[in-house]
Amino acid sequence: MTGTTDAPRSPGRPRSTRAAEAIIEATLDLLAEGSTIEAISMEAIAARAGVGKATIYRRWPGKDALLRDALRTLKGAPPQPTGHSVREDLILLVGAIGHTIDPRAAKIMPCLLPEAQRSPEHYALCQSIIEPRRAVMREVLRRGVRSGELRADLDIEVTMAMLTGPMLIQRVLNWNPDLDETTMPEKVVDGVLTGIRAH
Amino acid sequence: MTGTTDAPRSPGRPRSTRAAEAIIEATLDLLAEGSTIEAISMEAIAARAGVGKATIYRRWPGKDALLRDALRTLKGAPPQPTGHSVREDLILLVGAIGHTIDPRAAKIMPCLLPEAQRSPEHYALCQSIIEPRRAVMREVLRRGVRSGELRADLDIEVTMAMLTGPMLIQRVLNWNPDLDETTMPEKVVDGVLTGIRAH
Numbered sequence: 001m002t003g004t005t006d007a008p009r010s011p012g013r014p015r016s017t018r019a020a021e022a023i024i025e026a027t028l029d030l031l032a033e034g035s036t037i038e039a040i041s042m043e044a045i046a047a048r049a050g051v052g053k054a055t056i057y058r059r060w061p062g063k064d065a066l067l068r069d070a071l072r073t074l075k076g077a078p079p080q081p082t083g084h085s086v087r088e089d090l091i092l093l094v095g096a097i098g099h100t101i102d103p104r105a106a107k108i109m110p111c112l113l114p115e116a117q118r119s120p121e122h123y124a125l126c127q128s129i130i131e132p133r134r135a136v137m138r139e140v141l142r143r144g145v146r147s148g149e150l151r152a153d154l155d156i157e158v159t160m161a162m163l164t165g166p167m168l169i170q171r172v173l174n175w176n177p178d179l180d181e182t183t184m185p186e187k188v189v190d191g192v193l194t195g196i197r198a199h
Numbered sequence: 200m201t202g203t204t205d206a207p208r209s210p211g212r213p214r215s216t217r218a219a220e221a222i223i224e225a226t227l228d229l230l231a232e233g234s235t236i237e238a239i240s241m242e243a244i245a246a247r248a249g250v251g252k253a254t255i256y257r258r259w260p261g262k263d264a265l266l267r268d269a270l271r272t273l274k275g276a277p278p279q280p281t282g283h284s285v286r287e288d289l290i291l292l293v294g295a296i297g298h299t300i301d302p303r304a305a306k307i308m309p310c311l312l313p314e315a316q317r318s319p320e321h322y323a324l325c326q327s328i329i330e331p332r333r334a335v336m337r338e339v340l341r342r343g344v345r346s347g348e349l350r351a352d353l354d355i356e357v358t359m360a361m362l363t364g365p366m367l368i369q370r371v372l373n374w375n376p377d378l379d380e381t382t383m384p385e386k387v388v389d390g391v392l393t394g395i396r397a398h
Contacts, residue, residue: 106316116372117305117372117373123373134375148397149396149397150395150397151395151396151397151398154395155390157375157377157378158365158378158383158386158387158390159395160375161365161368161369161374161378161383162361162364162365162387164364164365164368164374165361165363165364165365165366165367165368165374166357166360166361166365167364168364168368168374169360169363169364169367170360170364173315173316174322175329175363175364175367176333176356176359176360177326178356179356179357179360184357184360187354187357188357188360188361191354191357191358191361191391191394192361192391192394192395193394193395194394194396195390195393195394196349196350196358196391196392197348197349197392197393197394198347198349198350198351199350
């Protein structure tokens with residue numbers, strides 16, 4: 001996206017956008033300070049954001065929808081594959097697993113895990129955050145099968161767990177303190193592509 | 200271990216063994232009921248087990264040592280590879296990941312994760328539970344390299360994350376509800392051994 005544009009610059013964001021951002025920020029602050037997704041209340045979020053509850057309900061039908069948007073904000077947009085090679089795209093996607101730009105994520109994400117196992121609603125909430133990222137990886141693998149780069153009989157869902165699991169346990173749980181996280185995405189992708197068996 | 204033995208049968212377990220079992224059970228009960236490893240106290244464990252605190256300290260130097268033994272009990276002994284083939288041994292080990300015989304484990308294990316990230320002591324406690332199992336898998340992979348079944352340049356630690364991660368996120372987090380956990384160990388091991396690239 002280079003070059004100039006003649007479109008007029010926005011004269012500042014509208015008030016409703018600022019309120020929505022304040023509500024998202026308040027939600028993430030409260031979660032990072034230790035509120036569970038079970039205990040966090042619309043009242044507390046409204047008070048922290050400095051808005052009325054009606055302002056929240058004008059944009060979100062309920063707590064689950066607000067939490068979903070807040071947690072998606074925390075993760076950022078899924079990375080966009082370039083489509084040049086399956087290997088490069090998978091390294092990009094695996095490198096993004098468990099990676100967040102917001103420092104509040106390190107406090108919030110691990111705490112979601114036990115909650116998600118206790119309640120179907122929270123599990124569905126976590127799945128709604130994960131699924132858009134899974135969809136991107138699934139499409140890269142399908143493309144690889146179509147192009148003949150990957151085996152025709154590939155089990156796509158198991159392969160996604162094979163690509164995701166190693167980085168997720170390392171980044172979120174620090175599973176093995178001796179592993180180098182910076183070189184891991186490339187090693188995992190090459191390991192899964194080529195296999196560890198002697199040839 | 201077949202055949203008979205002339206050794207006299209034990210006339211019941213000694214009292215100190217019964218007390219130790221009661222202490223372990225009390226610890227696991229309290230954790231399963233929601234006590235955090237931070238908040239659980241030797242007083243509460245002693246009261247629940249029906250013993251004095253001195254009885255606990257006679258066997259364990261402190262809370263961390265007691266928790267380590269209690270959590271290892273929950274996991275059971277690591278599976279023993281047969282040594283016939285690397286593939287069979289890896290399927291056995293991968294199948295045991297996240298698998299526990301004690302129903303309290305489903306309540307306790309996911310709750311340990313966020314705590315382990317908050318405190319170096321708790322992280323060390325989790326590592327002391329994981330490491331004996333990692334050691335068994337490491338030895339199977341080293342044996343495979345020595346026998347020529349696996350690549351000579353294998354990155355053993357990354358390979359262990361590749362074998363462990365998929366089952367761990369599936370069994371502990373139910374990462375993808377569409378995956379079949381019973382066939383997953385074999386698919387993961389064959390995927391990692393052979394690779395997903397078209398040949």
